[in-house]
Amino acid sequence: MADEETLVAQEEVEHLDAPARGSAEELLDAGASDLLGRMRHSTAHVMAEAIMRLFPGAKLGIGPAITDGFYYDVLLDRALTPDDLAAIEAEMAKSIAANHVFKLAEHTFADARAALVAFDQPFKVEIMDDLAAKAVANGETAPNVTTYRHGDFEDLCRGPHVESTGKIGAFKLLSVAGAYWRGKSDRPMLQRIYGTAWETKEQLEQYLWRRDEARKRDHRKLGVALDLFSFHDVSPGSAFWHPKGQRLWRTLETAMREMQERRGYQEVSTPIVVSKQLWEQSGHWDLYRDNMFIIESEGEEYSLKPMNCPESTVIYRTQTRSYRDLHFAFQNLGASTATSSQGRSVD
Numbered sequence: 001m002a003d004e005e006t007l008v009a010q011e012e013v014e015h016l017d018a019p020a021r022g023s024a025e026e027l028l029d030a031g032a033s034d035l036l037g038r039m040r041h042s043t044a045h046v047m048a049e050a051i052m053r054l055f056p057g058a059k060l061g062i063g064p065a066i067t068d069g070f071y072y073d074v075l076l077d078r079a080l081t082p083d084d085l086a087a088i089e090a091e092m093a094k095s096i097a098a099n100h101v102f103k104l105a106e107h108t109f110a111d112a113r114a115a116l117v118a119f120d121q122p123f124k125v126e127i128m129d130d131l132a133a134k135a136v137a138n139g140e141t142a143p144n145v146t147t148y149r150h151g152d153f154e155d156l157c158r159g160p161h162v163e164s165t166g167k168i169g170a171f172k173l174l175s176v177a178g179a180y181w182r183g184k185s186d187r188p189m190l191q192r193i194y195g196t197a198w199e200t201k202e203q204l205e206q207y208l209w210r211r212d213e214a215r216k217r218d219h220r221k222l223g224v225a226l227d228l229f230s231f232h233d234v235s236p237g238s239a240f241w242h243p244k245g246q247r248l249w250r251t252l253e254t255a256m257r258e259m260q261e262r263r264g265y266q267e268v269s270t271p272i273v274v275s276k277q278l279w280e281q282s283g284h285w286d287l288y289r290d291n292m293f294i295i296e297s298e299g300e301e302y303s304l305k306p307m308n309c310p311e312s313t314v315i316y317r318t319q320t321r322s323y324r325d326l327h328f329a330f331q332n333l334g335a336s337t338a339t340s341s342q343g344r345s346v347d
């Protein structure tokens with residue numbers, strides 16, 4: 001149990017920037033545009049194969065390549081331990097030694113869906129149903145889909161992959177974290193298994209060394225150790241600045257003010273919480289809504305500002321301005337609450 005907790009705790013430190021995925025197209029996208037990405041995504045397939053062999057009832061989510069590695073989301077009947085990861089790695093090594101060829105196949109929608117139902121893979125079936133629903137909404141019929149097979153394992157996938165499992169270089173499974181299916185808290189919690197893969201053993205070792213060093217310098221640990229700031233569940237993601245940290249903040253802020261003033265910026269301050277109307281107008285709502293912190297109050301939707309510039313334009317249009325006033329620059333320091341960490345970026 002302690003081991004599982006350690007695994008999850010490591011993960012939270014490390015993968016806050018893992019991509020959030022929503023649409024069926026995104027779920028099918030292997031994220032593998034370059035050679036290393038193809039190899040990493042191929043390693044994810046090999047990991048899924050190993051998991052299905054060791055945990056025959058496993059339900060597979062998605063398994064894309066990400067920066068420095070890959071992951072696969074799986075639903076299992078128990079939490080994985082470090083020993084499980086070692087067993088999965090050993091199983092993967094067998095598949096790589098066997099040098100199975102990755103074979104692309106195209107299937108009709110109905111055939112592919114029926115196969116996934118037969119294999120009891122509800123998350124994959126859901127991805128397919130979303131593809132079909134989208135096609136219908138566009139007045140089209142459900143599309144053919146592609147799979148990649150290596151050995152006995154076949155996965156719904158757009159690819160691309162390396163030619164065969166033998167092309168996979170040095171890899172290592174790193175950690176496990178909880179991940180809601182499609183990032184939604186009302187959906188099942190899967191186990192996201194992270195791994196890394198490199199062309200050579202030396203590159204893998206270098207990466208693991210860098211990762212260890214970065215972990216020692218994690219700001220969430222250093223902040224507490226140096227008594228600069230701390231994070232608390234009562235305000236997720238926002239720092240509570242301690243006296244020494246606040247002093248650092250003020251020092252940096254003063255230096256920034258001096259630099260901006262020298263360059264002709266005028267300082268303004270705008271609210272942290274703003275109606276979605278403004279974000280719809282700026283385009284943030286359509287593009288970045290999934291990553292915005294949305295607040296509902298009295299039937300209206302608001303968001304913490306994802307950036308300052310749309311609000312600066314609100315100030316700009318309070319006057320009729322002449323082209324002679326251009327060039328014109330605001331330094332938007334956000335709300336002037338001394339301890340707030342939101343909305344201070346200059347943009």
Ligand SMILES: [Zn+2]
Binds near residue numbers: 041045148155157161
């Ligand atoms: Zn794939």
